[in-house]
Amino acid sequence: MLDEIKLDELSLNILDIVLNSVKANASLVHISVNISTIDNCLTITIKDNGCGFDVDAYENSINKRVCNDHRGRGIPLFKKSAEMTGGSFKMISTPGKGTEITSSYVLDSPCRIPLGNINSTIEALFFCCINTDFVYIYTVDDESFTLSTKDIKKIMGNIPVNNPDTAAFIKDYLKENTHILNKNRIF
Amino acid sequence: MKTLEDLQAIKEKLQGQMDLRNESHAETKIVVGMATCGIAAGARPVVTAFSDTVQEHKLHGVSVTLMGCIGLCSQEPIVEVTTPKDGKVTYVKMTPEKAKRVVEEHIIGGNVVTEYTIDNNK
Numbered sequence: 001m002l003d004e005i006k007l008d009e010l011s012l013n014i015l016d017i018v019l020n021s022v023k024a025n026a027s028l029v030h031i032s033v034n035i036s037t038i039d040n041c042l043t044i045t046i047k048d049n050g051c052g053f054d055v056d057a058y059e060n061s062i063n064k065r066v067c068n069d070h071r072g073r074g075i076p077l078f079k080k081s082a083e084m085t086g087g088s089f090k091m092i093s094t095p096g097k098g099t100e101i102t103s104s105y106v107l108d109s110p111c112r113i114p115l116g117n118i119n120s121t122i123e124a125l126f127f128c129c130i131n132t133d134f135v136y137i138y139t140v141d142d143e144s145f146t147l148s149t150k151d152i153k154k155i156m157g158n159i160p161v162n163n164p165d166t167a168a169f170i171k172d173y174l175k176e177n178t179h180i181l182n183k184n185r186i187f
Numbered sequence: 188m189k190t191l192e193d194l195q196a197i198k199e200k201l202q203g204q205m206d207l208r209n210e211s212h213a214e215t216k217i218v219v220g221m222a223t224c225g226i227a228a229g230a231r232p233v234v235t236a237f238s239d240t241v242q243e244h245k246l247h248g249v250s251v252t253l254m255g256c257i258g259l260c261s262q263e264p265i266v267e268v269t270t271p272k273d274g275k276v277t278y279v280k281m282t283p284e285k286a287k288r289v290v291e292e293h294i295i296g297g298n299v300v301t302e303y304t305i306d307n308n309k
Contacts, residue, residue, distance in 0.1 A: 005227045012226050019221055019253060074223045117231075124234050128219070128253050155194045162251070164242040165197050173189040180188070 005073055009116025010044065010105075013081060015124060016074040017046050017101060022129045024050025026098065028150075029132060031125075033118060034139040035187050040107045041087075042115070042187065047100040052093045078103055085109035107187075115187045119174040122147070126170060127162040138178060140187075145177040213250035215294055217241070219281075220265040222256030228263035229282070236283035237266070240290040249294060262305065272297055277305040 007013050014031065021029045026048035034043045062076060079089040082103040093099040105112050122136050126149055135148040147170070149161055156166055219225070219234045237251050259265060262279040268289060269275045276299050278289060285303050292298050301307055 005223055007223075007227055012231060015221070015231060016223050016226050019255075022253075023255065077223065120231055120235055123238070124221075124231055124253070127238050128234060128251050151191060152194065155191060156198050159198060159201055162238070162242070163201065164245050165201060166194070167238070167242050169189065169194055169197055176189050 005077065007077060007081075008113060010042075010081065010113050011116040011118040011121040013074070013078045013103075013113075014044060014046065014118070015121040017078055018121075018125055018134075019129075020074060021046065021048035021050050021099065022125075022132050024048060024052070024099065026050030026132060028135070029125075030135045030137070031122070032137045032139070033115065034137075034144075035107065035115075035141070037107065037141055042105040042107050042112070044103045044105075045100070047098065049098040052095040052098050054095060055091060055093050058093075075101075081105075081113050085112045119171070119178060122174060123167075123171060127167060130161055138181060140181040140183075143181050145181065147173060147177075213248050214271050215246075215249045216267075216269040217249065217251045217290075217294075218254045218267045218269075219251065220255070220257060220263055221253035224256055224260035225263040225265065228260075230264040232283045233264045233266065233281045233286050236286035237290065240287050241294075244290070244295065246290075246294065259305075262308070265305075268293060270294065270297075273299055278303045279305045279308050 007016070018029055018031060028049050030045070030047040032045040062072065075091070082089045082105055085106040086109060087104040087106050090102045091099070125134055133149045135146065135150070137144055137146045152161055152166065159166060217237050219230055219237065221230050221234070234251065234253065241249050241251060257265065264281040266278045266281050267275055268278065270293070276293070278285070281303065289300050289303065292300050
């Protein structure tokens with residue numbers, strides 16, 4: 001079971017990487033998915049204010065890691081998903097300040113993994129990590145929409161984000177706005 | 188199209204209800220393994236099913252949260268359900284269908300779904 005793990009949607013990589021931010025005690029995580037059909041590019045940015053880490057020490061530990069170690073496979077997997085399309089991957093982290101990861105894909109590359117059900121990823125994070133705030137921005141060319149748990153909490157006060165009625169609103173909001181931007185295209 | 192203004196109306200409706208509680212003090216906890224191994228094995232649809240079923244039944248005092256890898260990658264998706272009556276029960280190789288059953292039979296009905304527990308899947 002310790003052989004290669006595969007994630008067949010980029011939205012699953014996003015879930016995986018954002019949960020690192022949650023584990024790093026981030027109080028706020030920005031998640032951006034930016035699709036440009038004009039530049040033939042898909043860019044995912046995840047930025048948190050968590051504990052951060054020493055990137056050099058991390059790279060060393062990855063190289064020394066024994067092949068059957070099942071931990072810490074998320075970042076290499078995410079990096080590979082971008083690089084195999086001819087895209088790029090960048091990770092900046094400052095201990096005590098936070099981490100920013102940017103993963104860029106060649107949109108029409110046959111090697112690009114589909115984005116998949118991004119709304120399901122956002123819902124899982126919003127409903128199950130209620131002590132972390134998230135700002136989600138989805139952009140297709142010159143149109144975008146944003147959903148922030150801070151804005152939701154500002155309106156809802158002490159009513160939790162995963163309250164059934166609030167949750168139903170969030171699901172509809174994500175579904176409708178994504179549909180409008182996608183214009184029947186699947187990314 | 189939905190806008191954040193629609194939320195205001197939802198809030199006004201909910202404020203009239205008396206049974207609002209902060210779910211962070213939940214008595215029943217559903218914790219889904221969400222490390223890379225769990226996600227690859229299909230944990231996201233499992234968490235969606237738990238969340239949807241809990242919301243559908245409007246259950247209060249039940250939280251759904253995520254955890255990392257507990258070192259049993261071959262048994263993923265793994266879910267720990269803790270209730271006041273039965274304590275912690277670990278379910279393995281979960282699916283959305285199994286998740287719905289666990290909410291309805293174990294959490295609502297009070298009967299552990301033994302056929303999905305780790306003890307019966309070694």
